[in-house]
C-alpha cells in the first residue's frame with residue numbers, strides 16, 4: 122500500500138503513525154494512507170519565507186510565467202498516468218478526470234501567457250496617476266506588490282489537481298511561495314502532481330511545499346503577510362474564520378465554499394428548439410459530471426409552468442441513460458462518489474429533499490455499480506426530484522447535496538420571480554439562464570445579478586461553443602457572495618490580487634511614475 126509523502130523544508134517526509142486510510146471508491150479497497158505526523162510546520166513556513174519567497178520575488182513576472190509554463194507542460198506530459206491515477210483514487214471516468222487534470226495544466230498555461238504579457242516588471246501599476254495638489258509635485262498612483270509571506274492553499278477533495286493549480290498559478294505568478302494541503306481522501310492525485318513538478322526541478326527551492334494529512338499547528342503560525350486560500354465546506358470555513366490569530370493578524374483568508382447553483386429556463390424558449398436542447402444537455406452534464414461533486418454543479422432547475430412537462434421528460438430521459446459504475450468498465454459514463462462519508466451525506470440529503478419533493482429519477486440510495494463488486498463502491502444513481510412549489514424556502518434552497526442530485530422547480534415565467542427564487546439559495550457561484558430574449562435576461566440580471574458570482578447565458582447562438590455553466594474558466598471570476606464564501610479567485614489578473622498588497626504611492630510625479638513603472 123502506498124504511503125503518501127509530504128514535501129517540506131526541501132525534503133520528502135514520510136510519517137510513521139496516525140495514518141488516515143484512502144480508498145478506491147469503486148471497490149472500497151484501501152489503496153493508500155496519509156499522515157502529516159512529524160512535520161515541523163514552523164520550519165516549513167521559514168523555508169518558504171526565507172528561501173522560496175525571496176527567490177520568486179527576485180524574478181520578473183515574465184520569468185515566473187515561464188515557470189508556470191514548464192509546470193503546465195510537466196503535468197501535460199504525465200496526463201495519461203494522472204488520468205489512470207484519478208480513476209483509481211478518486212473514481213473519475215476519463216472525461217471527468219480530464220476535467221481536473223487538463224483543468225490544472227490549462228489554468229497554469231493561461232496564467233503563463235498572462236504573466237508573459239507583464240514582461241520584466243515586478244509590480245503592477247493600477248489605473249492612471251492622479252494629481253493631488255496644485256502641481257505635479259503632489260502625485261499619487263496605486264501599485265500592487267508581492268506579499269513577503271506564504272500562500273497556504275487548502276483544497277477540497279473534488280479537484281485535487283485543478284484546485285491546486287488554479288490557486289498556485291496565481292500565487293506563484295504574484296511572487297508568493299506556496300504550501301498546499303489537499304483534502305486527505307483524494308490527496309494521492311495532488312501528491313503526484315506536486316511530485317511531478319518538484320522532481321522536474323522547475324521551481325526555486327522553497328517555492329512549493331505540499332502537506333498530505335492534517336495541518337497540525339500550521340494555521341496557528343500564520344501572520345500578517347501570509348494568505349490562507351481555502352476551498353471546502355462552509356462548516357470548515359467558519360472554523361477558520363473563528364481563528365483568533367488569523368483575525369488578530371488580519372491574515373488574508375479567501376473562502377470558496379458551498380453553492381446551490383441554479384439553471385433557469387426562460388419563458389421564450391421553444392421546447393423543440395436549440396436553446397432548450399442546450400439547456401437539457403448542460404443541466405444533464407452539470408448533474409452527472411464528476412458525479413455531481415462540483416461546487417459549480419446545478420442543484421436547482423427552474424422551469425416556467427408551461428415548460429415543466431417538457432423539462433421533466435427531457436431530463437429524466439437523459440439521466441435514465443447514464444451508466445453508473447467503476448470507471449474501469451468502458452460502458453460506464455458516471456463514477457462513484459469519492460468517499461463513504463460523501464455517499465452517506467448525499468443519501469441523507471436526498472431523503473431531506475424528498476420530504477417535500479417527489480423523486481423523478483434515481484433516489485434509491487446506494488446502488489451497485491456496473492463493473493464493480495456487488496455491495497461495494499460508493500455509487501449513487503443520478504437523481505432528479507421535483508418540488509410542487511419553489512417558494513417558500515425549503516431544504517432545496519438550504520441543503521447542498523454534493524452528488525448527482527438536482528431538483529426541478531416551477532415558476533411563473535417572470536424574471537422577477539425567477540431571480541427571487543434563485544436568491545433563496547443565499548449566494549451562489551454561478552447561475553445559468555437559458556433564453557434568447559435580451560430584455561428578459563436584462564431584467565433577470567437587474568433583479569438577481571448580485572446573488573451569484575457568475576451569470577452564464579445559454580442561448581441559441583452560444584450553443585455550438587457553450588462549455589457549460591460548471592466550467593470555472595481562468596479568464597473569469599470564480600467565487601460568489603454569501604454561502605458561496607464571498608471569495609474571489611481567477612478572473613485573469615484579478616486572481617493575483619489576493620497575493621499582492623495594494624500600495625498607494627504618494628510623492629512627486631517623476632518619482633512615483635518611475636516606481637510604478639518598475
Ligand code: NAP
Pocket residue numbers: 275276277278279280302303304305306334335336352353354355356357358360376377378379380415416521523550605606
Ligand atoms: P471540507 O471537509 O471542508 O474540507 C476541505 C479542506 O479543508 C480539506 O483539505 C480538509 O482536510 C481541510 N480541513 C478540514 N478541517 C480543517 C481544519 N479544521 N483545519 C484546516 N483544514 C481543514 O470540504 P470537502 O468535503 O473536501 O469539500 C466539499 C465542499 O467543498 C462542498 O461543500 C463544495 O461545495 C465545496 N467546494 C467549493 C468549491 C468552490 O470553489 N467554491 C470547490 C470545490 C468544493 P482533510 O481532508 O484532511 O480533512
